[in-house]
Amino acid sequence: MRKYIIDAKNMEEKELNRSIKEHAVNYDKLIIKNPQSNHNIAAGLTESVEIEIDGSAGYFVGTMVDGPKIHVKQNAGWFAGDNMTCGELIIEGGTGDGAGQGIYGGTVVVKGDTGSRTGEIMKGGTVIIGGNSGYMTGLLMMGGRLIVLGNVTDDAGESIMRGTIYVLGEVKSLGKHAQMEQTTLEDQKELKRILTKYGFEITDVDYTNFKKITNNSKQELMW
Amino acid sequence: MCGIAGIIYKDKKTHKVGKSLTSMLESLQHRGPDSAGFAIYGGLNLPENNYQLNIEIKDNSEALNQVKTTLTEISSIFQEELIKSDEKYNVYRCEISLNNYSMLKPLIRNLDELDDVQVLNGSHSFEMIKDIGKVKDIAKRYNVTKRTGTHGIGHTRFATESGIDRYHAHPYQSYIRPDITVVHNGQITNYWKIRDPLERKGHIFETLNDTECIVHYIADKLNQGYKLEEVLEEAVKDLDGPFSILVGTPDGIGIAKDKLGLRPGVMAENDDIFAIASEEMSLQDVLDTDHVEQIAPGETRSYTL
Numbered sequence: 001m002r003k004y005i006i007d008a009k010n011m012e013e014k015e016l017n018r019s020i021k022e023h024a025v026n027y028d029k030l031i032i033k034n035p036q037s038n039h040n041i042a043a044g045l046t047e048s049v050e051i052e053i054d055g056s057a058g059y060f061v062g063t064m065v066d067g068p069k070i071h072v073k074q075n076a077g078w079f080a081g082d083n084m085t086c087g088e089l090i091i092e093g094g095t096g097d098g099a100g101q102g103i104y105g106g107t108v109v110v111k112g113d114t115g116s117r118t119g120e121i122m123k124g125g126t127v128i129i130g131g132n133s134g135y136m137t138g139l140l141m142m143g144g145r146l147i148v149l150g151n152v153t154d155d156a157g158e159s160i161m162r163g164t165i166y167v168l169g170e171v172k173s174l175g176k177h178a179q180m181e182q183t184t185l186e187d188q189k190e191l192k193r194i195l196t197k198y199g200f201e202i203t204d205v206d207y208t209n210f211k212k213i214t215n216n217s218k219q220e221l222m223w
Numbered sequence: 224m225c226g227i228a229g230i231i232y233k234d235k236k237t238h239k240v241g242k243s244l245t246s247m248l249e250s251l252q253h254r255g256p257d258s259a260g261f262a263i264y265g266g267l268n269l270p271e272n273n274y275q276l277n278i279e280i281k282d283n284s285e286a287l288n289q290v291k292t293t294l295t296e297i298s299s300i301f302q303e304e305l306i307k308s309d310e311k312y313n314v315y316r317c318e319i320s321l322n323n324y325s326m327l328k329p330l331i332r333n334l335d336e337l338d339d340v341q342v343l344n345g346s347h348s349f350e351m352i353k354d355i356g357k358v359k360d361i362a363k364r365y366n367v368t369k370r371t372g373t374h375g376i377g378h379t380r381f382a383t384e385s386g387i388d389r390y391h392a393h394p395y396q397s398y399i400r401p402d403i404t405v406v407h408n409g410q411i412t413n414y415w416k417i418r419d420p421l422e423r424k425g426h427i428f429e430t431l432n433d434t435e436c437i438v439h440y441i442a443d444k445l446n447q448g449y450k451l452e453e454v455l456e457e458a459v460k461d462l463d464g465p466f467s468i469l470v471g472t473p474d475g476i477g478i479a480k481d482k483l484g485l486r487p488g489v490m491a492e493n494d495d496i497f498a499i500a501s502e503e504m505s506l507q508d509v510l511d512t513d514h515v516e517q518i519a520p521g522e523t524r525s526y527t528l
Binding site for chain 1: 503513
């Protein structure tokens with residue numbers, strides 16, 4: 001595996017992203033040292049490269065990516081993985097608001113807690129939150145699946161249209177147009193497959209305790 | 224956008240708060256390029272009844288003479304310094320003595336009536352530094368990194384509601400109660416609903432800026448006997464719109480976020496420091512931790528010495 005180290009200390013945001021894009025073409029793995037919570041790291045990257053961010057990232061890490069596997073070793077700011085279409089974003093710590101906002105595909109994994117509006121307007125793909133998720137989790141979801149292993153606070157699934165939110169912990173309250181039901185055996189099998197893949201170890205009993213939040217409308221949506 | 228930052232040292236001793244806040248605000252520079260400011264508490268050590276004034280004066284010796292004449296009518300001038308801010312304006316900093324705190328606001332209003340003069344603030348237990356431009360330049364101009372204290376708050380401004388000048392740079396101060404400051408990221412949408420009852424109580428507003436409204440609201444609540452934490456909780460209930468507000472008092476700092484959590488705020492602490500900022504990158508300048516807490520919608524956090 002060909003690796004390349006980029007030291008982001010004192011690098012401007014654009015300079016860092018230019019370097020990432022240049023080296024992503026010729027290397028299999030890029031290691032970003034001293035990321036200093038810079039914003040927009042790896043924005044718009046379309047190479048199938050591994051990127052290790054050795055620290056915390058700022059807002060919009062991995063925004064609009066199509067293909068790379070990004071691993072953030074600490075935290076990330078708001079809108080991690082925003083609008084990604086394909087690839088993987090794994091964050092070892094927590095994130096701010098809007099993790100997985102608007103994704104079309106790929107997987108966003110946050111091992112710690114997240115802020116508000118996790119997975120808002122997501123259209124596809126998978127978002128996994130290892131800890132708790134805040135206010136209006138899954139706001140205006142249009143597709144995909146959002147899995148929360150901890151608790152979610154008020155108005156979960158607010159105005160959800162399509163897609164599914166799975167919650168293992170407590171759901172403080174549901175938002176408008178959201179309903180909560182028990183998971184099926186098929187759901188549980190799929191949850192086990194995806195969570196095992198990303199290293200989450202929970203018991204078989206826990207899998208039966210997941211709740212499933214979906215749109216409560218009996219009518220077909222107009223679009 | 225605007226960036227906010229605050230830090231408090233838990234041992235109650237003085238530290239290089241100016242240096243810490245400068246680093247924190249430099250990391251938030253991208254959130255606001257127009258102006259920046261600091262309120263650094265606990266380092267002034269003024270005698271009781273003494274106050275530090277910061278006065279913007281057009282580069283014009285007559286205006287400065289008039290300021291000094293007005294001041295010496297009621298007090299000796301103990302220390303003074305003229306800091307060049309830009310080609311047209313200086314900031315005149317001086318220390319005066321008043322018989323009681325209630326004389327401070329009328330004095331400021333008298334000074335404000337002079338041509339080419341605008342009082343930026345008057346304080347006893349904190350040092351206000353605010354100006355137009357980038358954090359780095361302002362810090363250099365006012366030697367901020369050498370300023371010590373127990374705690375402080377700071378701001379980088381992206382102007383959205385009022386002019387770009389020294390007075391409208393944050394922090395804002397209220398004179399309803401001594402030494403209360405606020406920095407703010409957001410907009411208050413029920414501004415008049417908050418302002419009207421405060422004006423009916425006789426509180427004086429100098430601008431139409433919502434941050435001025437917030438600082439008077441906070442000071443008024445503190446005057447009613449609420450503790451800082453309680454005031455912040457009241458602010459979440461009473462203020463509408465997207466906001467993260469950071470309050471400085473002579474013995475603490477605290478943040479309140481709006482009910483929908485539309486403006487950012489993070490915090491981290493260790494045995495020595497409690498710090499708040501708009502973004503994690505700002506906290507990393509003063510704390511070596513990966514345990515950064517997101518402040519939730521409607522949540523408040525504070526630390527009092």
